[in-house]
Amino acid sequence: MIEIKNLYKSFEDKTVLKDISSQFKDGITNLIIGQSGSGKTVLMKCIVGLLDPTEGDVLYDGRNFVKMSKKEKTMLRREMGMIFQSAALFDSMSVLENVMFPLDMFSDMNYKDRKRQAENCLDRVNLLEAANKYPGEISGGMQKRVAIARAIVLNPKYLFCDEPNSGLDPKTSLVIDELIHGITHEYGITTIINTHDMNSVMGIGEHILFIYDGRKEWEGSKDEVVSSDNARLSAFIFASDLFRKVREANR
Amino acid sequence: MAQLGVNSIGIVLLISFFIGAVICIQIKLNIQSAWMPHWVSGYVTREIMLLEFSSSIMCLILSGKVGSNIASELGTMRTTQQIDALEIMGINSASFLILPKILGLMTMIPFLVIFSTASGIIGAYATAYIGHIITATDLTSGMLYEFNQWFFWMGVIKSIFFAFIIASVSSYYGYTVEGGSINVGKASTNAVVSSSMLILFSDLFLTQMLS
Known part of the structure; x- marks a missing residue:
């Protein structure tokens, strides 16, 4: 479980995160949602340590990440795996080499075992046939799947996904969502997904944290999202014509 | 080493060949006179290639080719979050990405200096055998006249310093890029300008120290 306590983050005179606290449980998909510029990415960067929070604590199963050496x-x-918005695959390496990279760095396995482990992960994301291609030769959706394979190759305890569906068509987005959701349940990983894709929210949002202007505005599950009477959450969710029509049809 | 050093061999050989030939022609046609000994052209060509061109000027040229390559590669890795990906994996991205470039270039540059000097001398001989501007005997006597081995080592030592400047300055600019592709371009330009300036200034001090 990951717990954030009273998290603040300021850049010079601008405070981007204001007193955010929440718990992200194991084996479920935790979503951080909010408008562009609301502080989602900064929050995730503070959780994974790419930014140091100005104030507050980030606890990984009780271990305070902020105070660690x-x-x-x-x-x-x-113990972490991360899927970046841009996939962040290494251009100079093939798909297989990208997935093998964390194993090359941190495992004691011999080459044959490392290769087999990487191929298993590629098979898990249905990309074994692209193993020898380079990131520049595959589509954006395939790159995201390779990033998922790379993120899970070391069997992480914590998985972070920064807008995994950005730039993808709805069908490919669904595939990515189902993969992340499946992997989370299969391995019991603590997964945090940063998104503003409403299809993801309604599809895999088992725990949702809604951020508005750097503050925690609402927290709940996908079943509670639609019925919530929070005006800002409703304005965010039903900004889409499609969701508005669905709501009206349900009424 | 292959990317930074081996891929630069072609341009080093080409430029050095023509510069060696041009220096020889210029000295023979414009400076050598009846008052000067017959070996002057060969002697001056050798000294220029050994003391300045193959070490300092070649490194200035390489700061453009290799420096911009390093800065743009690291800058692109930064903007496409590849460096963040390394950090998340628990890898010290700075030492993982920058140290091999510094060591690789410092290892390769002495060989490039040797290739450059050799190519310049071959260029000078081309003016004798192909252009018939100078006789091969005069050129050889100039090339062999009072050869000081230290001049060769001076060029090699200077070039190792310059390699460190090129790789570290370019890596710094590339690694610290913020923003998008425009900033990668700016970092690349800044890397070349800064490393060229530092090479010129340090050349002044190193030449005085080593002479």
């Missing part, structure tokens, strides 16, 4: 942080990071 550099060495302890490095060790904890080996």
Whole structure:
């Protein structure tokens, strides 16, 4: 479980995160949602340690990440996997080499075992046939799937996804969502997904944290989202014509 | 090493060949006279190639090719979150990405200096055998006249310093890029300008120290 307590983050005179606290449980998909510029990405960067919070704590199964030494942080990071908005695959490496990279760095396995493990992960995301291609030769959706394979190759305890569906068509987005959801349940990982894709919210949002202007505005599950009487949440959710029509049809 | 050093061999050989030939022609046609010994052209060509061109000027040229390559590669890795991905994996991205570039270039540059000097001398001989501007005997006597081995080592030592400047300055600019592709371009330009300036200034001090 990951717990954030009274998290603040300021850049010079601008406070982006204001007193955010929440718990992200194991084995479910935790979603952080909010408008562009609401502070979602900054919150995720503070959780994974790419930014240091100005105030507050981030606890990984009770271990305070903010107060850890550099060495302890490095060790904890080996338990994390992250899928970036841009996939962030290494251009100079093939798909297989990208997935093998964390194993090359941190495992004691021999080459044959590392290769087999990477191929298993590629098979899990249905991309074994693209193993020898380079990131520039595959589509955006395939790149995201490779990023998922790379993120899970070391069997992480914590999985972070920063807008995994951005730039993807609805069908591919669904595939990515189902993959992340499946992997989370299969391995019992603590997964946090940063998104503003309403299809993801309604599809895999088992725990949802809604951020508005750097503050925690609402928290609940996908079943509670639609019935919530929070005006800002409703304005965000039903900004889409489609969702508005669905709501009106339900009424 | 292959990307930074081996891929630069072609341009080093090409530029050095023509510069060696041009220096020889310029000295023979414009400076050498009846008052000067017959070996002057060969002697001056050798000294220029050994003391300045193959170490300092070649490194200035390489700061453009290799420096911009390093800065834009690291800058692109930064903007496409590849460096963040390394950090998340618990890898010290700075030492993982920058240290091999510094060590690789510092290892390769002495070889490039040797290739450059050799190519310049071959260029000078081309003016003798192909252009018939100078006789090969005069050129050889100039090339061999009072050869000081230290001049060769001076060029190599200077070039190792310059390699460190090129790789570290370019890596710094690339690694610290913020924003998008425009900033990658700016970082690349800044890397070349800064490393060129530092090479010129340090050349002044190193030449005085080593002479």
